[in-house]
Amino acid sequence: MNDFMKGRNGADELTIVMGFAGIVIAMIGSIARIQWLSWIAIAIIVIGVLRGLSKNIDARRKENEAFVAATANVPGLGKFVASLGGGTAAASTSRAAGTSKEDFERAKRTAKKMWKGRKTTAYLKCPNCGQMLSVPKGKGKIRVTCPKCHAKMETRS
Numbered sequence: 717m718n719d720f721m722k723g724r725n726g727a728d729e730l731t732i733v734m735g736f737a738g739i740v741i742a743m744i745g746s747i748a749r750i751q752w753l754s755w756i757a758i759a760i761i762v763i764g765v766l767r768g769l770s771k772n773i774d775a776r777r778k779e780n781e782a783f784v785a786a787t788a789n790v791p792g793l794g795k796f797v798a799s800l801g802g803g804t805a806a807a808s809t810s811r812a813a814g815t816s817k818e819d820f821e822r823a824k825r826t827a828k829k830m831w832k833g834r835k836t837t838a839y840l841k842c843p844n845c846g847q848m849l850s851v852p853k854g855k856g857k858i859r860v861t862c863p864k865c866h867a868k869m870e871t872r873s
Contacts, residue, residue, distance in 0.1 A: 722817075725776040727768050729800045730783040734764030838873045 725731075738761035745753030770776050788794045826848070830839055838853045842862040851860055855873045862869075 723771055723773075725768055725770045725773050728776065728780045729797050730780045731764045731768045732800050733783075733797060734760055734767070738764065840871060842867060843869065 738757045740757075741760065742754055742757035745751070745757055767776055767779075784797055787797045830837075833850070836853055837850045840849050840851065840860070841847070842849060842865060844867040845862060845865040847862055847864040849860060849862060851858060851871070851873045853873050857870060858873050859868060859870050861867070
């Protein structure tokens with residue numbers, strides 16, 4: 717599935733809002749028994765899915781930026797839309813580059829290494845920068861220096 721989605725637009729703010737709107741309109745159409753409203757809801761959902769599967773990322777990004785700018789001043793909706801994305805340019809470039817698979821592979825390697833050394837090595841996280849540190853187990857209270865930010869901390873191993 718990751719290979720299929722590589723280079724595609726994926727779910728951005730406009731796609732998510734289209735999905736929510738389609739579901740809400742479909743519910744209203746079925747409760748009120750209005751057939752044409754349900755068909756409109758299905759069309760909105762299908763267009764949202766097609767946007768997510770689109771390989772024309774630049775055009776979808778422009779559409780999404782226009783949507784976010786248009787809804788920014790709408791009370792209630794603007795904050796909701798802003799909370800969905802968290803940065804459209806970074807999200808779409810990371811989807812295009814396929815970094816999620818690379819991140820998964822890195823996490824898999826790290827977990828395998830940590831499992832292999834679980835009896836001889838203690839792993840801790842630097843409180844300043846979040847760097848994973850490995851220290852020998854069973855040495856008592858030790859002073860550790862982070863190689864990334866050079867913060868010093870005392871811990872038990």
